[in-house]
Amino acid sequence: MRDLPLRDVYKLLEPGPVVLLTTARRGRHNVMTMSWHMMVDFMPPLIACVVSNGDFSFAALRATKECVIAIPDVSLAERVVEIGNCSGSDTDKFARFGLTPRRGEKVDAPLVGECFANLECRVVDTRFVNKYNIFVLEAVKAWRRARPDDPKTIHHRGFGTFAVDGEIIHLPSGKP
Amino acid sequence: MRDLPLRDVYKLLEPGPVVLLTTARRGRHNVMTMSWHMMVDFMPPLIACVVSNGDFSFAALRATKECVIAIPDVSLAERVVEIGNCSGSDTDKFARFGLTPRRGEKVDAPLVGECFANLECRVVDTRFVNKYNIFVLEAVKAWRRARPDDPKTIHHRGFGTFAVDGEIIHLPSGKP
Numbered sequence: 001m002r003d004l005p006l007r008d009v010y011k012l013l014e015p016g017p018v019v020l021l022t023t024a025r026r027g028r029h030n031v032m033t034m035s036w037h038m039m040v041d042f043m044p045p046l047i048a049c050v051v052s053n054g055d056f057s058f059a060a061l062r063a064t065k066e067c068v069i070a071i072p073d074v075s076l077a078e079r080v081v082e083i084g085n086c087s088g089s090d091t092d093k094f095a096r097f098g099l100t101p102r103r104g105e106k107v108d109a110p111l112v113g114e115c116f117a118n119l120e121c122r123v124v125d126t127r128f129v130n131k132y133n134i135f136v137l138e139a140v141k142a143w144r145r146a147r148p149d150d151p152k153t154i155h156h157r158g159f160g161t162f163a164v165d166g167e168i169i170h171l172p173s174g175k176p
Numbered sequence: 177m178r179d180l181p182l183r184d185v186y187k188l189l190e191p192g193p194v195v196l197l198t199t200a201r202r203g204r205h206n207v208m209t210m211s212w213h214m215m216v217d218f219m220p221p222l223i224a225c226v227v228s229n230g231d232f233s234f235a236a237l238r239a240t241k242e243c244v245i246a247i248p249d250v251s252l253a254e255r256v257v258e259i260g261n262c263s264g265s266d267t268d269k270f271a272r273f274g275l276t277p278r279r280g281e282k283v284d285a286p287l288v289g290e291c292f293a294n295l296e297c298r299v300v301d302t303r304f305v306n307k308y309n310i311f312v313l314e315a316v317k318a319w320r321r322a323r324p325d326d327p328k329t330i331h332h333r334g335f336g337t338f339a340v341d342g343e344i345i346h347l348p349s350g351k352p
Contacts, residue, residue, distance in 0.1 A: 008334075014211050015331035015339055016192010035190050038214035040226055040308050048224060048310065050216055074345075081347045128304065132216050134224065136308070155191035155331065155341070158184075160349030163191055165331070166342020169250075171257045173336030 001102075004117060004142035009045035010176070012071055012117050013037060017153035018080055018162070020070040020115065021051065022101075023060035024108045029101055031093045031112065032057045033084030035156045037069070042176065045139040047121065052133050056088040061135060065123035068104060069139075070112035073151035074164050081160055106141045116151040118143040177278075180293060180318035185221035186352070188247055188293050189213060193329035194256055194338070196246040196291065197227065198277075199236035200284045205277055207269050207288065208233045209260030211332045213245070218352065221315040223297065228309050232264040237311060241299035244280060245315075246288035249327035250340050257336055282317045292327040294319040 004012075013019075022031045032055055040046035047069070051058050061067055072080050079097045086093065094101050100113030104120045111118040120143075125136035152165040180188075189195075198207045213225035223245070227234050237243055248256050255273045262269065270277050276289030280296045287294040296319075301312035328341040 011334040014192075015333055016190075036214045036216065038212045038224065038226065040212065040310065046308070048214065048308075050214065077345060078347060081349045084351050085349055125307075131301075132222070132224075132312070134216065152342070153339075154345070157191055157344075158187040158352050160347040160351075162345050162347070163329075163341040164343045164345060165339040166328070167340045168333075169253060169330070169338050169340060171254060171336040171338070173257045173261055175260050175336075176334055 001118065001143040001145050004144035006045050006139060006142055007043055009119060009139045009142050010039045010042055013047060014039050015153065016155055017071055018156050020072060020080065020083065020112055021057060022068045022070060022109045022112060023057050023064060024110060025060040025064055029094060029110050030057055030060060030088035031083055031099065033080050040136065047137045047139060048134055049137065050133050051135060061123065062126065062129065064108065066107035066109050067121050067137065068107065068109040068111055069119040069121055070115035071117040071153065072115050073148060074154050076114060077154050077162060080154070104141065111143060116145045116148065177294065177319040177321050180320035182221050182315060182318055183219050185295060185315045185318050186215045186218055189223060190215050191329065192331055193247055194332050196248060196256065196259065196288055197233060198244045198246060198285045198288060199233050199240060200286060201236040201240055205270060205286050206233055206236060206264035207259055207275065208264070209256050216312065223313045223315060224310055225313065226309050227311060237299065238302065238305065240284065242283035242285050243297050243313065244283065244285040244287055245295040245297055246291035247293040247329065248291050249324065250330050252290060253330050253338060256330070280317065287319060292321045292324065
């Protein structure tokens with residue numbers, strides 16, 4: 001995996017793909033599926049996301065204040081759905097779904113080797129956790145695989161229905 | 177436009193489309209382009225979004241605590257970009273871009289007649305505005321046009337590049 005400049009992180013999350021979120025706590029890693037996230041600032045890249053207090057990852061995220069956001073392309077869609085339909089409380093999801101945990105540089109949460117992009121993140125604000133389960137993250141290191149050249153991401157419409165990226169259009173715009 | 181059940185609002189925003197956000201203040205309406213938003217809860221539908229304090233809409237949103245999130249399909253892509261590249265401070269954007277403001281039911285901000293869905297929203301939390309420009313909204317009334325049947329939304333990758341919805345896939349999932 002190659003470095004991805006932090007200033008380009010928003011280009012991957014702003015389109016709203018389904019992502020995976022990994023955590024590590026007491027030597028045990030976990031991965032969950034997440035669709036409720038948004039960019040908050042370009043640089044440093046700030047990201048808000050909702051991790052429900054009903055999710056097994058919630059306690060690890062709150063305690064360690066670290067995670068990785070891994071972005072899968074459509075080839076992983078089946079596994080992404082299955083990851084979202086079981087719990088780390090009784091499942092080693094990396095093993096069960098054949099995902100490769102890889103060591104990052106800044107956080108202990110694992111990268112997902114099969115994902116085309118991985119964002120190492122630290123939790124920088126927890127003031128909205130109690131009321132809304134909203135965590136504010138800062139991406140502190142980002143990785144991008146060379147292949148595929150133009151990964152197609154998936155966008156969840158509820159109950160396992162997804163729109164896959166189709167045509168790419170370019171319109172004149174001065175706005176990032 | 178028909179009623180859209182509030183419980184279905186997340187299905188439209190969770191996929192991460194570029195949206196329009198309208199406001200009205202002192203008899204003057206405005207519309208801006210927005211990509212930084214996420215769902216926070218299903219019911220009542222809570223939505224977080226970032227409206228920069230550099231945007232002309234910021235003051236109206238903060239003062240009136242009302243807005244409409246209108247979702248355009250790809251046929252409006254050129255106008256969506258142009259709306260994002262000018263300011264309501266010196267432009268009547270509804271007039272300039274041939275958009276039809278329509279009266280909603282719960283808020284004074286106008287619906288956008290050309291958009292396939294419109295969500296009337298109230299600001300319910302401003303505690304993250306000063307630090308992050310994050311507003312928490314509640315959708316209080318939602319509208320959906322019958323046509324098109326399956327609108328294709330657009331997802332911004334930066335500087336006027338968009339992924340348009342392509343193939344729709346359905347995978348077995350018990351999760352909303």
